[in-house]
Amino acid sequence: MKSTTDTLTALLVQFAILSLLAFGGANAVVPEIHRQAVEVHHWTTDKDFAALFALAQAAPGPNFLISTLVGWKAAGLAGALVATAAMCAPSCLLSFWIVKIWDRYREADWRIAIGAGLAPVSVGLVSASAWLLARAADSGWRLAIVTAATAAVAYFTRVNPLWCLAAAAALGLAGVLG
Amino acid sequence: MEPDETSAIPAPPTPRDLFVAFLMIALSGFGGVLPWARRMLVETKSWLDEDTFNETLALCQSLPGPNIVNMSIVVGTRFAGARGAMAAVTGLIAAPLVIVLVLGALYDRFGALPRLAGAIAGLGAAASGLVAATAAKMAAPLIRRRPLVAAPFMVAGFVAVGLLRWPLPWVLAALAPLSIAAAWRLRR
Numbered sequence: 001m002k003s004t005t006d007t008l009t010a011l012l013v014q015f016a017i018l019s020l021l022a023f024g025g026a027n028a029v030v031p032e033i034h035r036q037a038v039e040v041h042h043w044t045t046d047k048d049f050a051a052l053f054a055l056a057q058a059a060p061g062p063n064f065l066i067s068t069l070v071g072w073k074a075a076g077l078a079g080a081l082v083a084t085a086a087m088c089a090p091s092c093l094l095s096f097w098i099v100k101i102w103d104r105y106r107e108a109d110w111r112i113a114i115g116a117g118l119a120p121v122s123v124g125l126v127s128a129s130a131w132l133l134a135r136a137a138d139s140g141w142r143l144a145i146v147t148a149a150t151a152a153v154a155y156f157t158r159v160n161p162l163w164c165l166a167a168a169a170a171l172g173l174a175g176v177l178g
Numbered sequence: 179m180e181p182d183e184t185s186a187i188p189a190p191p192t193p194r195d196l197f198v199a200f201l202m203i204a205l206s207g208f209g210g211v212l213p214w215a216r217r218m219l220v221e222t223k224s225w226l227d228e229d230t231f232n233e234t235l236a237l238c239q240s241l242p243g244p245n246i247v248n249m250s251i252v253v254g255t256r257f258a259g260a261r262g263a264m265a266a267v268t269g270l271i272a273a274p275l276v277i278v279l280v281l282g283a284l285y286d287r288f289g290a291l292p293r294l295a296g297a298i299a300g301l302g303a304a305a306s307g308l309v310a311a312t313a314a315k316m317a318a319p320l321i322r323r324r325p326l327v328a329a330p331f332m333v334a335g336f337v338a339v340g341l342l343r344w345p346l347p348w349v350l351a352a353l354a355p356l357s358i359a360a361a362w363r364l365r366r
Contacts, residue, residue, distance in 0.1 A: 020243070021242055031340060051299075057301075058208065061207055062204070091243020094241060114361075121331050124353075127313040131336070138306070146307065151310040151314070155314050167304075172298065
């Protein structure tokens with residue numbers, strides 16, 4: 001089927017590019033994944049994206065699995081595998097190759113400047129992720145309070161964030177957030 | 179590894195050891211893998227000392243891609259070459275991949291039930307709060323150390339991607355070189 005092949009190709013290309021752009025980790029490219037999946041390709045809706053992101057966060061394992069779920073929404077199991085592989089392979093190959101150079105030039109000025117320069121940009125991107133996810137997730141003031149409370153607990157305390165996720169899910173299940 | 183370092187710590191892990199260790203890290207890592215990675219690699223296995231762990235994390239954070247995936251590659255490569263890297267990254271990804279797909283399928287089937295929809299809405303709200311806290315934790319040391327250089331690039335990245343919804347590749351192509359240049363000029 002041509003359309004499936006097209007979708008898989010789009011997943012492969014998009015996530016391979018994002019893999020190499022994800023400075024600061026997978027959360028830095030969540031806005032771009034959102035833009036591609038919801039606005040450009042219509043693989044999923046804004047609301048479903050927020051739910052899938054929540055599942056990827058709550059499940060054990062790396063948070064970049066949001067890309068797996070987007071791939072699965074777009075093209076089933078094949079899409080999930082293609083998106084996962086595309087999100088990992090380029091940055092893995094780069095890491096494999098760079099680790100030797102890094103160990104050799106650890107103290108070099110240019111290396112330190114690159115690290116120091118990328119850091120604030122990736123903070124800006126992660127903030128943008130938080131903003132877009134909160135906008136999609138917080139459909140009422142009660143949910144906005146959950147977001148703010150979770151952010152405060154995670155920032156100011158050393159409580160395992162899993163407790164926040166569990167409490168929020170329990171409140172939602174009890175129907176008090178709607 | 180330096181020869182004198184290997185004598186101080188247990189024998190270097192085999193690809194099989196790396197696979198099992200990263201599998202355990204992945205399965206423990208609810209809501210974030212990094213704390214568990216440190217626990218396993220530094221405290222339980224003593225494969226890395228504290229400084230090496232921090233330095234390795236800094237490397238993985240300055241490379242593109244999921245940080246913890248990069249860390250599995252870097253740790254695997256240092257101990258057991260390409261086979262070690264493959265073993266570590268497979269251990270990290272395989273089980274969570276299956277779990278998240280099962281959760282996704284369950285959401286597709288049952289996500290419309292009002293109670294469950296409420297739970298997932300709560301989960302989503304909390305998850306976005308966690309990302310906000312991560313951003314704040316990343317920002318804090320930069321703001322403390324060099325606010326005037328760091329803040330403009332943070333704000334610019336947030337506005338361009340979060341508010342204006344500009345495509346990430348263009349934003350990075352514009353901001354990253356400027357920010358690196360600023361860091362270069364202020365180096366000591």
